Amino acid sequence: MKTEYLPELNKLVSKYEQKKAALLPVLHYVQEKEGLITPQIEADVAKFLEIPVVHVHQVVCFYHLFHQERKGKCHFSICETTACALLGADDIIAHLKARLGIEPGGTTPDGKFSLSVVECLGACEIAPMMQLNKEYRGLLNKKMVDELIEMHR
Ligand code: FES
Known part of the structure; x- marks a missing residue:
């Protein structure tokens, strides 16, 4: 995870009792910054939230709001x-x-x-x-x- 993202990500996580509950806002934030969710980003998010990477991948694949390829403006x-x-x-x-x-x-x-x-x-x-x-x-x-x-x- 890029270190410059950590202050905002920690702020998002602090709103929840369990770190993993911040998965959707964390993914939205990172996608906003990166423009897409790559396998490496999934791995970084999983490590940050201390959850299995497959859990992150399932969520990314399920919601159309998350993109595994770059979208147009x-x-x-x-x-x-x-x-x-x-x-x-x-x-x-x-x-x-x-x-x-x-x-x-x-x-x-x-x-x-x-x-x-x-x-x-x-x-x-x-x-x-x-x-x-x-x-x-x-x-x-x-x-x-x-x-x-x-x-x-
Ligand atoms: S059918 Fe519900 S928004 Fe299109």
Whole structure:
């Protein structure tokens, strides 16, 4: 673990009775700093929290918010679960694929945009919706998607 991260990581851990309970905030912090979670980072986090590395790896693999590869500066995560699917998520995904020239899981060659397709983000009332980096955007249509792309070019 990089020593410059330790003051903040120790602060995060101090909020919990058990060190291992800080796993999610620790992973979020390190990913924010590094841009992704590598196997070495998983090992460093496991050592820091005194838990098995497989435990860290399982969490990283389970949550779509953690990335094992670097994402573009603008990361579109489109929900394709039932409410969003019924209200046009497939059209939004197809439009994004065409506009960005990438498939879900891909990143544009300039590193500006990434596209992911994810399960329900818990905001079904604004379907179809996406997470754009850390913000939710809902009631999507193609025009809104075009505006978001232009805004982030
Ligand atoms: S189904 Fe898309 S946010 Fe729940």
